[in-house]
Structures are given as structure tokens and as C-alpha cells.
Amino acid sequence: xxxxxxxxxxxxxxxxxxxxxxxxxxxxxxxxxxxxxxxxxxxxxxxxxxxxxxxxxxxxxxxxxxxxxxxxxxxxxxxxxxxxxxxxxxxxxxxxxxxxxxxxxxxxxxxxxxxxxxxxxxxxxxxxxxxxxxxxxxxxxxxxxxxxxxxxxxxxxxxxxxxxxxxxxxxxxxxxxxxxxxxxxxxxxxxxxxxxxxxxxxxxxxxxxxxxxxxxxxxxxxxxxxxxxxxxxxxxxxxxxxxxxxxxxxxxxxxxxxxxxxxxxxxxxxxxxxxxxxxxxxxxxxxxxxxxxxxxxxxxxxxxxxxxxxxxxxxxxxxxxxxxxxxxxxxxxxxxxxxxxxxxxxxxxxxxxxxxxxxxxxxxxx
Ligand SMILES: [Fe+2]
Numbered sequence: 459x460x461x462x463x464x465x466x467x468x469x470x471x472x473x474x475x476x477x478x479x480x481x482x483x484x485x486x487x488x489x490x491x492x493x494x495x496x497x498x499x500x501x502x503x504x505x506x507x508x509x510x511x512x513x514x515x516x517x518x519x520x521x522x523x524x525x526x527x528x529x530x531x532x533x534x535x536x537x538x539x540x541x542x543x544x545x546x547x548x549x550x551x552x553x554x555x556x557x558x559x560x561x562x563x564x565x566x567x568x569x570x571x572x573x574x575x576x577x578x579x580x581x582x583x584x585x586x587x588x589x590x591x592x593x594x595x596x597x598x599x600x601x602x603x604x605x606x607x608x609x610x611x612x613x614x615x616x617x618x619x620x621x622x623x624x625x626x627x628x629x630x631x632x633x634x635x636x637x638x639x640x641x642x643x644x645x646x647x648x649x650x651x652x653x654x655x656x657x658x659x660x661x662x663x664x665x666x667x668x669x670x671x672x673x674x675x676x677x678x679x680x681x682x683x684x685x686x687x688x689x690x691x692x693x694x695x696x697x698x699x700x701x702x703x704x705x706x707x708x709x710x711x712x713x714x715x716x717x718x719x720x721x722x723x724x725x726x727x728x729x730x731x732x733x734x735x736x737x738x739x740x741x742x743x744x745x746x747x748x749x750x751x752x753x754x755x756x757x758x759x760x761x762x763x764x765x766x767x768x769x770x771x772x773x774x775x776x777x778x779x780x781x782x783x784x785x786x787x788x789x790x791x792x793x794x795x796x797x798x799x800x801x802x803x804x805x806x807x808x809x810x811x812x813x814x815x816x817x818x819x820x821x822x823x824x
Pocket of ligand 1: 515
């Protein structure tokens with residue numbers, strides 16, 4: 459889980475927005491910097507992207523915002539200079555900007571080069587800061603939203619980079635040939651691991667979606683009423699131990715647990731365990747950023763697909779929650795009688811609440 463930068467950011471001043479922007483951009487480069495140049499330009503799988511592409515693409519997103527607002531005002535245009543590099547490789551899905559490079563081609567065109575991408579980031583960083591500084595008194599809502607959107611977009615790409623890097627290094631059998639991150643420094647809190655308890659949630663009318671102050675994506679709008687039946691939901695994630703029981707009960711060999719297209723995948727791609735797992739002398743192992751280690755039975759199962767999660771739920775006699783059930787369980791605060799960004803309320807997460815990127819990244823040091 460990534461730490462959200464600041465949920466109260468829309469109420470903050472321009473200066474605070476600049477500080478958050480700087481911190482966010484720094485975090486991306488902390489993820490990128492441990493990579494060797496050769497590792498940074500490889501697309502490890504068609505479903506992923508090269509790290510170099512990630513850091514340039516998120517920068518291109520900010521450039522598009524600068525270009526958009528410079529059309530509205532020549533005063534704004536004079537405050538920044540965008541980069542001269544060829545950005546034709548950096549559009550992902552945005553039809554309005556044309557020149558979309560198919561996703562599976564990103565590793566075949568390592569342009570801009572790594573050094574160009576880094577320079578490009580520095581140029582756009584300066585431009586965004588200069589741009590924001592022109593709004594000392596009041597930042598227009600539409601510009602604030604665009605910058606927040608770009609910030610959240612970059613946070614999404616930080617997560618994507620982490621799972622792309624996991625996918626990339628898992629291919630090398632040498633355990634020390636790895637992503638040598640610097641900030642693994644603390645054991646996570648294990649108090650709430652794997653309780654197997656469920657909690658009851660009331661049914662009735664529920665307001666699904668986002669309303670209020672702060673950032674949301676457009677697909678969270680508008681808030682609208684839906685009806686929920688009462689339901690129960692697990693209070694902790696499914697553990698590796700539980701998932702191994704599913705494997706040992708031939709979960710990957712019994713079609714009755716699987717959706718039809720999921721079962722096709724199981725057969726055609728020979729699935730027999732979560733991604734990255736391998737068996738040695740009757741035990742399950744995985745290579746993560748701490749090397750090759752035996753699967754920790756108490757940790758939540760990760761790197762499974764929707765199909766595997768659904769099959770597991772059917773096997774154990776439950777089902778996956780709907781979006782509305784999950785949203786209510788995660789965000790409805792009975793004490794405050796309102797939805798809050800986190801189950802405990804409005805306060806930003808600390809290491810008491812979650813294993814944050816800042817503390818433990820993709821692995822547990824023991
Ligand atoms: Fe993107």
C-alpha cells in the first residue's frame with residue numbers, strides 16, 4: 459500500500475501543493491535509482507512497462523497539463539518551457555493526443571533514453587513549480603484538480619513500477635541479482651494477521667461513490683443510492699497458509715471452482731500456484747526483493763488474479779464482495795456516521811495501520 463500524499467491537499471495553499479509535488483516526484487526517483495540502466499529499459503512482460511518509460515510518461519502527463527493551460531493564457535505560457543525531447547513514445551491511452559504507442563511495444567523503443575528521461579523530469583519539475591508559483595494568492599480549482607490528477611497518476615505508476623520490477627527480477631535465478639532497495643528498515647506490525655474472523659455489516663440504503671471535499675477520480679462520481687442486503691466480510695486478508703490449503707485440495711485442478719475463462723487460463727498457462735511461487739522439496743518459495751525465501755504462511759496471499767481469488771472464495775464456501783459491499787465495509791464510519799478515507803477515520807495512515815512503502819517494500823525482513 460502506498461501512503462497517500464495528503465487527503466486534505468485541496469484545502470492547502472499553493473506552497474503546500476508544490477511541496478507535495480516535490481516529495482512525490484522524489485519518491486518516484488527513489489524507486490527508480492537502484493536500477494541499472496540495462497534494467498531500466500526492459501519491458502519484462504507485455505502487461506508491464508519499462509521503468510524508464512514510467513518515469514518519462516508520468517512527466518509527459520504534467521507537460522500536457524502545462525500545454526493545456528498555456529492555451530488559456532499567454533501569461534501562463536511565459537512562465538515555463540517544456541522539454542524539446544520527442545514525446546511520441548510516451549502517450550499511453552489518451553486518444554486526444556494521438557500517436558499512441560501500443561503498450562506491448564514500449565520495450566522495443568527505449569526512447570527517450572534514461573539520461574534524457576531524467577533531464578526531462580528536471581525540466582518539467584521546474585516548469586510545474588514556476589507555473590504554480592504564478593498563483594500565489596488563489597489557485598483556480600480546475601488547475602488544482604489537474605495537478606492533483608497528475609499527482610495521483612504518478613502514485614499509480616509508482617505502484618506499477620514496483621510490480622513490474624518484481625516481475626523483472628523474479629526471472630533471474632541468482633538471489634543476489636536483485637533490486638537492491640535501501641529502505642527496508644522495519645518489521646511490520648503482525649498483530650492483526652490472519653484472524654479468519656468475519657464482521658457483520660448492516661444492509662439498507664447506502665450512498666455509493668464520492669462526495670465532498672478532496673480529490674476523486676471521475677469514475678467515483680456521482681454519489682448515488684444503492685440497496686445492500688446485510689452481509690459478512692473477513693476482517694483480514696486471506697493468508698498464504700489458507701491459500702496453500704486450496705492448492706493442496708487440488709484447487710487448480712478442479713474446474714468447478716473456476717469461471718469458464720479463468721479455467722481456460724489455468725489450462726493454457728498451466729497455473730498451479732500464485733505468480734512467482736515455485737516448489738522445492740514439498741515447500742513453496744518465491745523470489746522477492748529480499749531474495750529467495752520460503753513462503754511465509756502468515757502473510758497475505760499476493761500476486762493472484764481475479765480468477766484465483768474467485769476460485770478460492772468458491773472453494774471455501776464464500777464469495778468475493780461486490781464493489782458496494784467492499785466500499786461500505788472499508789469506508790463507512792459508524793461512529794462519525796459518514797464515509798472516511800480510511801476505516802479508522804480521516805487521519806493519514808501511519809505504520810500502525812499498514813505496511814507502508816516508506817517502511818517495508820515488497821518483502822519482510824526478519
Ligand atoms: Fe499512465
